[in-house]
Every structure is written in C-alpha cells, then in structure tokens.
Amino acid sequence: MTSDLRPFQTVSSRIAWSCPWYRVRQDDIITPDGRPGVYNVVEKDDAVWIVPVTAEREVLMVYQYRYTIDEWCWEVPAGSVKPGQTPAETAREELREEVGGQGGDWHYVGRFFLANGICNEVGHIFLATGVATGETHHEAAEVMHVHRVPVAKALAMARAGEITDGPSALALLLCADRL
Amino acid sequence: MTSDLRPFQTVSSRIAWSCPWYRVRQDDIITPDGRPGVYNVVEKDDAVWIVPVTAEREVLMVYQYRYTIDEWCWEVPAGSVKPGQTPAETAREELREEVGGQGGDWHYVGRFFLANGICNEVGHIFLATGVATGETHHEAAEVMHVHRVPVAKALAMARAGEITDGPSALALLLCADRL
Numbered sequence: 056m057t058s059d060l061r062p063f064q065t066v067s068s069r070i071a072w073s074c075p076w077y078r079v080r081q082d083d084i085i086t087p088d089g090r091p092g093v094y095n096v097v098e099k100d101d102a103v104w105i106v107p108v109t110a111e112r113e114v115l116m117v118y119q120y121r122y123t124i125d126e127w128c129w130e131v132p133a134g135s136v137k138p139g140q141t142p143a144e145t146a147r148e149e150l151r152e153e154v155g156g157q158g159g160d161w162h163y164v165g166r167f168f169l170a171n172g173i174c175n176e177v178g179h180i181f182l183a184t185g186v187a188t189g190e191t192h193h194e195a196a197e198v199m200h201v202h203r204v205p206v207a208k209a210l211a212m213a214r215a216g217e218i219t220d221g222p223s224a225l226a227l228l229l230c231a232d233r234l
Numbered sequence: 235m236t237s238d239l240r241p242f243q244t245v246s247s248r249i250a251w252s253c254p255w256y257r258v259r260q261d262d263i264i265t266p267d268g269r270p271g272v273y274n275v276v277e278k279d280d281a282v283w284i285v286p287v288t289a290e291r292e293v294l295m296v297y298q299y300r301y302t303i304d305e306w307c308w309e310v311p312a313g314s315v316k317p318g319q320t321p322a323e324t325a326r327e328e329l330r331e332e333v334g335g336q337g338g339d340w341h342y343v344g345r346f347f348l349a350n351g352i353c354n355e356v357g358h359i360f361l362a363t364g365v366a367t368g369e370t371h372h373e374a375a376e377v378m379h380v381h382r383v384p385v386a387k388a389l390a391m392a393r394a395g396e397i398t399d400g401p402s403a404l405a406l407l408l409c410a411d412r413l
Contacts, residue, residue: 121347222349224346
C-alpha cells in the first residue's frame with residue numbers, strides 16, 4: 056500500500072495531565088496544510104483481551120459493572136499490560152485472576168487500536184482453548200460475576216449486539232472461525 | 235440478568251483536565267469494599283461508524299493516517315456526534331464528507347463502548363446499502379485516501395486482522411450477516 060510520509064510535523068511535546076493509569080500528551084503540530092495546531096494524545100499501556108474456551112466448549116466470560124458508563128457489560132477477561140510484562144504474560148495472569156482459567160493452548164489472534172482518534176492504546180487478542188478452571192482473584196475495583204457461556208451462545212450474543220464492550224465483541228468475532 | 239445496585243458511591247466530582255474534544259472528570263469514590271478511591275473518566279461525545287455499501291457491492295473505506303499511533307489504518311467512515319445532532323444525522327454527514335457517499339437504505343446495527351475501563355464514549359454502528367458516490371469534503375486534520383473495497387474482501391481483511399481500527403473491524407463483522 057502506497058502511503059505518504061508522516062503527514063504531521065511535531066514541533067514540541069509535553070505531558071498536560073496524568074494519573075496512575077494513563078496520561079495526556081499535548082503536542083504542538085503543523086498540520087498537513089501547513090497550519091499550526093495542537094494534538095492531544097491519551098497515552099496508555101497496551102492491554103489484552105482473552106477468549107478462553109473450556110474443553111466443554113464454553114467461553115469463560117464476565118458480567119462486569121463499569122463505573123465510566125454506569126452499566127453492566129458482558130466481557131471476556133482483559134487487562135492492561137504491566138511494565139516488564141509481555142502481552143502473553145498479562146493474558147495468562149488476567150485469565151487466572153478474573154475467571155480462574157489455567158493452562159490451555161494459546162493462539163495470538165491479532166492487535167487493534169481501541170480509539171485511534173484520541174488514544175494510542177493497543178489491544179492484543181488471544182484465544183485459549185482447552186482451558187481448565189479454578190479459583191478467581193478479583194481486585195477491589197472489579198465488580199464482576201463469572202459465567203460459562205456455550206460457544207454458540209457467546210457468538211450469537213456478539214452478533215446480536217448484546218456484548219456492548221466493543222473489544223470483547225471484536226475478540227469473539229475474530230475467533231469465530233476457530234471456535 | 236440479575237445485577238447488584240450501583241456498586242460504587244460517588245462522593246464528589248470535578249473536571250480535572252479538558253480540551254475541545256474531550257475532558258477528564260475526576261471522581262472521589264467509595265469502592266465496593268468500602269474504601270475511598272479516585273476514578274477518572276474520560277468524557278467524550280458519542281461517535282458513529284458507518285458501513286457504506288454501493289450497488290456494486292463495494293464498501294467505501296478510507297485508508298487514514300492516525301497521529302496518535304503514527305500508523306495508517308483501514309477504516310470505515312466515522313466521526314463524533316456534534317451537539318444538537320442525532321447519531322443518524324452525523325452518520326449521513328460523515329458519509330458524505332469522508333467518502334462522498336449519499337442516499338441508500340439505512341439500518342441501525344447497534345451501540346458499543348470503545349474503552350469502558352477509562353472512557354464513556356459510545357459508538358453507534360450504521361449499515362447503509364445502495365449508497366451512491368460523489369465529491370468528498372475532508373477536514374484539514376484528516377489525511378485519508380478513499381477506496382472502494384469489494385464486500386468479500388473487506389470482510390476477509392477484517393477477519394484476518396488487517397483492519398487495525400477496532401471499531402471499524404467490529405462494525406464490518408457485525409454487518410457480515412447482512413452483506
């Protein structure tokens with residue numbers, strides 16, 4: 056695919072705001088038509104979404120309360136990649152902590168951007184098949200119930216728009232041909 | 235589905251940082267286990283993603299440079315809902331401006347959250363079939379090329395993980411059964 060060189064020039068860059076989970080980088084830029092402008096980029100660590108399937112062909116899912124939107128969402132296990140971890144390490148850790156999943160055969164499905172207009176966050180999608188289940192270890196800020204959802208039902212929920220967490224729906228649909 | 239009542243208490247709320255496109259609301263909260271904490275919510279207007287299909291069964295797509303990640307992405311037309319607009323009005327406007335699309339039969343496919351761990355943004359997905367093409371009207375900050383991609387190829391690209399804009403990939407896959 057032919058593409059232009061980097062179309063925006065970055066003149067200067069500073070951190071405009073930050074919290075322990077992400078920060079806003081504010082860049083002075085020159086737009087492609089030569090005008091000065093500002094671009095704010097929410098900088099956030101990569102994250103992982105895991106589609107964990109048991110030997111009984113059930114997807115281990117969570118029904119989770121999300122404070123940002125004051126709604127409950129059906130989701131697959133997910134979490135931010137901590138410094139020093141690889142996405143694969145985070146994926147195994149989140150699977151164990153959120154739904155008590157262990158072992159299984161792991162496949163890297165792909166990467167995507169969550170909201171590339173404002174944020175640099177990359178999501179990595181993993182499929183884990185033949186997952187065994189054990190104890191969960193939820194964090195205090197996580198309000199969730201674990202459910203075992205048959206593969207066909209999980210895919211039907213995604214296709215019907217019932218999985219309102221976009222990355223979780225995308226993860227399930229990207230795994231559909233392998234389930 | 236049974237669910238608990240709102241599990242977090244909001245004690246106080248203020249705007250911690252803002253720019254013309256979004257802002258960060260900082261809430262003092264009480265976590266479900268009774269401890270004080272802070273939750274930062276990126277507040278952003280709703281947005282729309284449109285899957286526009288011509289009578290020739292081609293999807294009008296854009297290959298767009300994204301400053302946040304310094305990458306080019308395959309995407310479907312999209313944009314933020316401006317104050318006073320409905321999502322459907324924004325969808326028709328973005329279709330016209332980004333890819334020169336007009337008319338067609340419109341279907342509301344569903345809504346999803348882009349990044350519900352940190353942001354309240356809602357994405358609305360529309361399918362438009364029988365779309366006619368005309369002139370585009372790109373904004374200065376938009377660096378994109380318009381392409382007509384056969385339906386089967388667009389879906390194959392999404393399934394292969396080549397559409398790295400998560401919402402665009404989700405929009406295409408959610409429309410797959412109707413294309």
